[in-house]
Every structure is written in C-alpha cells, then in structure tokens.
Amino acid sequence: MGAADLFPLGAATTLAELAGDPYPRLALLRTHEPVSWLPELDGWLVTRRDLALSVMRDAATFTVDDPRFSTAQVVGPSMLSLDGDQHTRHREAFAAPFRPREVHNGFASFIERETDRLITALEPVGVGELRRAFAGPLAVAVVTQALGLVDTPAATVLSWYDSIVRSVSDITAGHEAGPAGIAAYRHLRAAVEATVADQSHSSLLVSAARRLALPEVASNAAVLMFGGIETTEGMITNALLQLLRHPDQLALVRADLALLDGAIEESLRLEPGAAVVDRYATRDTVLGPAAIRRGDLVSVSLTGANRDPAVFRDPDRFDVRRENARLQLAFAHGAHYCLAAHLARLETRIALQRLLELLPALRLDPDRPTTAHGLVFRKPSTLHALWDGAA
Numbered sequence: 481m482g483a484a485d486l487f488p489l490g491a492a493t494t495l496a497e498l499a500g501d502p503y504p505r506l507a508l509l510r511t512h513e514p515v516s517w518l519p520e521l522d523g524w525l526v527t528r529r530d531l532a533l534s535v536m537r538d539a540a541t542f543t544v545d546d547p548r549f550s551t552a553q554v555v556g557p558s559m560l561s562l563d564g565d566q567h568t569r570h571r572e573a574f575a576a577p578f579r580p581r582e583v584h585n586g587f588a589s590f591i592e593r594e595t596d597r598l599i600t601a602l603e604p605v606g607v608g609e610l611r612r613a614f615a616g617p618l619a620v621a622v623v624t625q626a627l628g629l630v631d632t633p634a635a636t637v638l639s640w641y642d643s644i645v646r647s648v649s650d651i652t653a654g655h656e657a658g659p660a661g662i663a664a665y666r667h668l669r670a671a672v673e674a675t676v677a678d679q680s681h682s683s684l685l686v687s688a689a690r691r692l693a694l695p696e697v698a699s700n701a702a703v704l705m706f707g708g709i710e711t712t713e714g715m716i717t718n719a720l721l722q723l724l725r726h727p728d729q730l731a732l733v734r735a736d737l738a739l740l741d742g743a744i745e746e747s748l749r750l751e752p753g754a755a756v757v758d759r760y761a762t763r764d765t766v767l768g769p770a771a772i773r774r775g776d777l778v779s780v781s782l783t784g785a786n787r788d789p790a791v792f793r794d795p796d797r798f799d800v801r802r803e804n805a806r807l808q809l810a811f812a813h814g815a816h817y818c819l820a821a822h823l824a825r826l827e828t829r830i831a832l833q834r835l836l837e838l839l840p841a842l843r844l845d846p847d848r849p850t851t852a853h854g855l856v857f858r859k860p861s862t863l864h865a866l867w868d869g870a871a
C-alpha cells in the first residue's frame with residue numbers, strides 16, 4: 481500500500497489550503513491522521529500536540545541539522561541549524577541578555593520609548609495601517625538594539641533582512657538564491673566584525689565573540705535578525721487583530737489590563753507567528769500511526785498542536801481568561817525553544833498596552849477587512865484601524 485492509501489487526508493491536502501484558512505483541515509488531520517504524509521510537502525505533518533512535543537523533545541531522532549535547511553544555506557551554521565553540543569555552544573554564547581530579568585532591565589524602557597514615538601506620529605491622523613506603520617518598525621528597532629551593531633541604523637538592518645529573506649524564500653521554492661541576499665549577508669558580517677573590533681563598545685556580539693569564532697557570531701546575528709523581525713511583527717499584528725475582532729474580549733482587557741498577558745498567549749495559541757517547525761529523521765522510527773524513514777522531513781504543525789481539543793477546550797474560541805493558554809507551542813519546545821520568547825512577550829505587551837492607552841476608541845476599519853495567511857509565517861498583509869485622533 482502506498483502512502484496515499486494509508487493517508488488519504490494528507491494526500492488531499494494542498495499547501496494552498498494550509499496557507500489560507502488551514503484550521504478545518506488541521507482538525508480533520510489531527511483526528512484521523514495525526515501524523516500524515518503530505519505529497520505536496522514531500523514530508524510528514526504532525527498535528528497532535530502530544531506527538532508534536534515528542535518530536536521537538538527528541539533532537540537525536542528529529543534534527544534540524546540537515547543540508548536542506550534553507551536558512552543555513554544562506555547564513556551558514558547557527559544555533560537554529562545545529563543540534564547536540566554544537567547547538568549548546570552557539571546558543572549559550574547568546575543566551576544571557578534574553579533571560580527574563582535581563583530582558584526587563586535591558587529592553588523595557590527602550591521598547592516604551594520606541595512604542596510611544598511610533599504612536600505619537602500616528603495619533604493625530606486618526607487612521608493607519610498598523611502592521612507596516614507600527615508592528616514592523618517596532619520589531620526592527622528592538623532587534624537592532626539587541627544586536628548592538630555599531631553605526632548601523634534600523635533602516636540598514638531592515639534592508640539586509642529583506643534581501644536575506646528573499647534568498648531564503650528562493651531556496652525554499654527550489655530556485656537558486658539571488659545575489660542580493662549573499663551581498664546583504666556580507667555587509668552584516670562586516671558590521672559584526674567592526675562591532676567586535678570596537679573595544680570601546682560592550683554588546684551581545686562582543687561577549688559572544690569571546691566564545692565563538694567571528695563567522696559563527698555573524699551567522700547567529702543573522703538568525704537573531706531573521707528570527708526577530710518577521711515573527712515579532714506577526715505576533716504584535718495578530719494579537720491586535722484578535723483583540724479588535726472580539727469586542728467583548730477587548731472590553732475585558734480594557735477593564736483589567738492584567739488580562740493582556742492572557743490575550744497575548746491566546747493569540748499565540750490561535751495564530752502563532754510561525755506555523756510550523758521542520759525536523760529531519762536521523763533514523764527509521766515510528767511516530768503515532770507513521771513509519772518514518774531516515775532522512776524524511778517531519779514538519780511539526782504548531783498551529784495544529786495549539787488547537788488540540790485534548791488540551792484546549794473549545795479550541796477555536798479566543799478567550800483571554802483561558803487558564804492554560806500558556807501551554808501553547810508558538811515558541812516551539814525543547815532545545816530550540818525560542819531564545820527571545822521573553823523579549824517578544826515584553827515587546828508585544830508594551831505595544832498593545834500603549835496602543836490601548838494612547839489611541840482612544842481604537843477599532844478595525846470596517847471597510848478594509850483582513851485576515852492572517854501564510855504557510856510558515858502567518859499574519860495579515862495589512863491591519864487598517866481607526867481611532868479618534870486629534871487632527
């Protein structure tokens with residue numbers, strides 16, 4: 481029997497469907513084929529939460545370290561593409577500023593300043609597209625600050641990022657990477673070297689360079705940039721969209737801002753910025769109903785796991801008071817758990833709180849509806865909102 485006979489739902493699943501509204505299909509897969517072979521993906525898709533955890537916990541069997549991994553093809557090996565001792569060595573060199581207390585002490589006032597600066601510019605107009613005019617610029621500013629590159633403004637970081645993303649997407653789509661991404665990465669590497677050479681400067685990169693070789697520092701800097709811009713822009717935009725779409729839940733949060741943390745977890749659960757994480761089997765193994773072969777791609781659907789009714793009652797409902805929302809897996813799990821999850825949460829919390837405080841009657845523009853989409857990175861293309869501005 482072929483895989484299509486064993487996994488008929490997987491055989492009928494298209495990537496276009498997963499990139500659009502994937503939730504009805506993911507629910508079917510989770511119930512009937514919780515590990516399914518998707519011919520269009522040329523790999524397995526894991527949609528049940530317990531099985532998703534099994535994969536992410538077992539890096540010896542399900543590794544990220546594979547030549548097919550597109551990011552590593554552009555920026556070289558980094559913590560994101562290594563496992564075992566090498567992974568630990570790379571990750572530990574960057575870990576210190578991302579611990580909870582360090583994040584608070586190191587970033588809170590910077591994020592507050594940037595957030596207020598962006599909102600002050602928007603406020604008088606009374607309307608705006610908050611993904612590109614707010615969430616995106618804030619994400620870029622925070623990553624630029626975290627990297628601490630000397631003489632490198634946020635706009636430059638953004639242009640490098642755009643070029644590297646394009647190259648990674650080319651490779652993911654099966655094409656050769658264009659030259660712009662390689663050139664951008666060369667510029668980033670030169671900026672990393674200049675930062676490390678500047679002895680008057682103390683930064684994350686300088687301390688990482690005490691433990692890693694310079695090319696290794698540069699690869700991880702690119703991963704921080706890569707990991708920190710797209711996903712955080714999505715995290716802020718998605719959380720805002722969820723809140724504005726559910727006026728009853730928004731009213732609860734406005735009445736008690738302590739509920740904002742629950743709203744953010746609930747948004748991460750329902751629409752995680754990164755929908756899947758990819759692993760490669762290092763040996764033949766059995767996972768749920770699937771006989772996985774060495775070398776197979778095993779894609780873990782964080783979106784699928786996050787709506788598993790075995791853990792989350794009434795899983796499609798946005799409920800800012802849900803008690804176990806923190807069991808969501810938007811930041812993955814295990815060795816590769818997002819290095820900057822505390823920072824991303826702090827950033828989103830400050831961003832949303834200040835928007836609610838400073839833009840009275842913030843609401844969606846009813847004439848410009850929007851919804852999240854994307855196969856890997858999920859967010860709406862635009863988020864047009866209205867508020868009562870001074871102009």
Ligand code: HEM
Nearest residue numbers: 559560707708711712715753757811812816818819820824
């Ligand atoms: C300041 C913002 C962020 C930075 C600097 C950042 C950085 C990183 C880094 C360096 C890793 C690799 C960790 C490792 O492999 O050991 C990582 C992993 C990850 N991050 Fe983040 N991240 C940020 C925000 C986010 C957000 C907002 C999300 C989603 C909502 C996210 C989702 C993930 C996921 C799913 C992984 C695991 C990848 C895998 O297992 O293959 N990150 N992040």
